[in-house]
Amino acid sequence: MDIYFPGCHYDYLTSNIAESLNSWLLEVHVKPILAMFEQIHHQLMGWFTMRCILEDKTLGLLVAKSVNHLQSVINNQACRYHSVSSILGVLYEVKSMETHHNYIINLA
Numbered sequence: 001m002d003i004y005f006p007g008c009h010y011d012y013l014t015s016n017i018a019e020s021l022n023s024w025l026l027e028v029h030v031k032p033i034l035a036m037f038e039q040i041h042h043q044l045m046g047w048f049t050m051r052c053i054l055e056d057k058t059l060g061l062l063v064a065k066s067v068n069h070l071q072s073v074i075n076n077q078a079c080r081y082h083s084v085s086s087i088l089g090v091l092y093e094v095k096s097m098e099t100h101h102n103y104i105i106n107l108a
Contacts (some may be wrong), residue, residue, distance in 0.1 A: 028039050058064050082095045083105075092105040 024043065025040075028036050031039065055063050058067075060067070062070070080097050082097065084093045084095070085091070086093060090106065090108050092107070094103045094105055095101075096103070
C-alpha cells in the first residue's frame with residue numbers, strides 16, 4: 001500500500017504485484033493450468049535463488065543496497081558535525097560545521 005509508505009519498496013514501486021508479473025506471464029497464460037503453475041513456480045524459484053546468491057555474502061540484517069545507501073548518507077551528513085566528550089562519555093558538545101552552533105548532549 002503506497003499510501004502508507006511513500007518511499008521505494010526494495011527498489012520496486014508498483015501498485016499491484018500482478019503488474020510486475022505481467023511482462024512474463026503473457027507468454028505463460030496460454031498454457032494448460034498445470035504447465036502454467038509449473039512455469040510460474042520455476043520463475044519464482046529462479047528469482048529467489050538469484051536474490052540469495054546476490055546477498056549470500058551480506059553480513060548483518062540489511063541487504064547490500066540498503067547498507068550502501070545508509071553508508072552514503074552517513075558519509076555525506078555525519079561530516080557536518082564534530083563531537084567532543086566532556087565528562088566521562090556522558091556529556092558531549094556537538095558542533096555543527098554548517099550552522100556554526102554548538103549543542104550540548106547529555107546521554108544519561
